[in-house]
Amino acid sequence: MDVLKQRILQEGQHLGRGILKVDSFVNHQVDAPFMMLLGREFARRFGYLKPTKVLTAEISGIAPALATAYALDVPLLYARKTRPITMPAEVYRAKAPSHTKGGAVELMVSPEFLKPEDRVLIIDDFLATGQTILALVRIVQQANATLVGIGAVIEKAFEGGRDVLAHLNVPIESLVVIERFEGERIIFRDPEEQKVSF
Amino acid sequence: MDVLKQRILQEGQHLGRGILKVDSFVNHQVDAPFMMLLGREFARRFGYLKPTKVLTAEISGIAPALATAYALDVPLLYARKTRPITMPAEVYRAKAPSHTKGGAVELMVSPEFLKPEDRVLIIDDFLATGQTILALVRIVQQANATLVGIGAVIEKAFEGGRDVLAHLNVPIESLVVIERFEGERIIFRDPEEQKVSF
Numbered sequence: 001m002d003v004l005k006q007r008i009l010q011e012g013q014h015l016g017r018g019i020l021k022v023d024s025f026v027n028h029q030v031d032a033p034f035m036m037l038l039g040r041e042f043a044r045r046f047g048y049l050k051p052t053k054v055l056t057a058e059i060s061g062i063a064p065a066l067a068t069a070y071a072l073d074v075p076l077l078y079a080r081k082t083r084p085i086t087m088p089a090e091v092y093r094a095k096a097p098s099h100t101k102g103g104a105v106e107l108m109v110s111p112e113f114l115k116p117e118d119r120v121l122i123i124d125d126f127l128a129t130g131q132t133i134l135a136l137v138r139i140v141q142q143a144n145a146t147l148v149g150i151g152a153v154i155e156k157a158f159e160g161g162r163d164v165l166a167h168l169n170v171p172i173e174s175l176v177v178i179e180r181f182e183g184e185r186i187i188f189r190d191p192e193e194q195k196v197s198f
Numbered sequence: 199m200d201v202l203k204q205r206i207l208q209e210g211q212h213l214g215r216g217i218l219k220v221d222s223f224v225n226h227q228v229d230a231p232f233m234m235l236l237g238r239e240f241a242r243r244f245g246y247l248k249p250t251k252v253l254t255a256e257i258s259g260i261a262p263a264l265a266t267a268y269a270l271d272v273p274l275l276y277a278r279k280t281r282p283i284t285m286p287a288e289v290y291r292a293k294a295p296s297h298t299k300g301g302a303v304e305l306m307v308s309p310e311f312l313k314p315e316d317r318v319l320i321i322d323d324f325l326a327t328g329q330t331i332l333a334l335v336r337i338v339q340q341a342n343a344t345l346v347g348i349g350a351v352i353e354k355a356f357e358g359g360r361d362v363l364a365h366l367n368v369p370i371e372s373l374v375v376i377e378r379f380e381g382e383r384i385i386f387r388d389p390e391e392q393k394v395s396f
Contacts, residue, residue: 015284019283021284023282023284023308023310023311024310027282027284028276028282028284028308028311029275029310029311030274032268032271032273036268058256059257059260059278062260062261062264063260063264066230066261066264067264070230070231070233075228075230076227076228077226078228078257080257086219086220086225110221110226112221112222112227113222113226
């Protein structure tokens with residue numbers, strides 16, 4: 001998605017050790033109209049799979065997932081990392097190692113909102129190691145719902161997440177794929193080279 | 199806002215001690231098209247103030263704030279509660295007592311995205327004690343930006359947040375105001391009785 005590549009080249013910053021800062025339009029500050037455009041692109045790519053629900057993990061997945069849910073005209077469901085007092089005691093839960101905090105975070109979803117008849121599209125801001133998305137997948141499986149696809153705004157190919165998710169046999173779509181960083185330079189993968197995992 | 203009242207009457211649950219569960223369409227699960235409608239209503243009420251940025255606190259403020267930012271065609275900025283590695287060391291920060299977790303949480307905003315020329319509209323899901331919103335206000339003040347208004351999806355009048363914020367002399371708009379609970383019954387304030395704080 002060229003408009004996203006351009007934006008990353010203009011505003012993204014490689015902080016070293018594979019960490020890409022996109023705080024000016026994806027996390028922290030969110031370019032709302034641009035985010036809605038990304039949501040429409042996800043809807044264009046996944047609409048044929050007839051998702052009934054978009055699932056993400058708080059916090060930074062919420063914006064792209066809401067944009068996608070709106071474009072698909074379905075609800076968004078975001079897994080919580082701390083249990084709100086309004087959540088029932090029995091929940092679907094799965095652990096994911098925390099990239100930024102160290103240790104592990106637990107993702108929780110109330111059984112009230114994920115049913116066997118649901119067709120779930122997982123959307124997140126980054127596809128890196130794939131571990132957060134894998135935890136979301138386990139929650140979908142606990143609910144006996146159907147996973148129909150996985151979408152990420154930015155894929156960091158060098159962290160191997162796509163391989164971790166390949167066995168799920170669902171389409172995995174990233175709006176841009178970063179092949180590697182060369183110092184401050186961001187090298188995108190050529191669209192023609194993108195691996196098809198389905 | 200009648201459509202929101204109806205929705206709260208249908209799906210909201212008073213769990214006791216003033217806690218309203220709206221997990222089926224505001225938090226956790228988000229009714230995306232409905233949330234965008236709420237955002238357009240905020241834009242209708244605050245548009246004349248020409249906000250340049252919508253500010254909220256992660257986590258549950260993100261959805262209504264993104265919807266509002268989109269309707270106003272301005273960026274959303276969400277204050278972080280844990281410092282991501284991409285955030286600079288020097289940040290605007292303010293503490294708010296945590297309703298659900300006990301203790302206090304610290305809200306952090308990068309100075310990169312809040313400037314003296316900004317006209318800031320604060321949007322949150324709930325206006326209860328007003329303490330989270332007050333922390334956001336202190337961040338706006340640290341940035342020497344201009345606070346132009348405060349909006350909440352649901353106000354719990356009995357928690358007194360409106361009085362806490364009145365000295366700010368900006369319009370405070372809640373889409374619905376809950377006067378009190380009577381057991382499981384939710385009593386809304388009559389629109390005619392709504393206090394005007396500006």
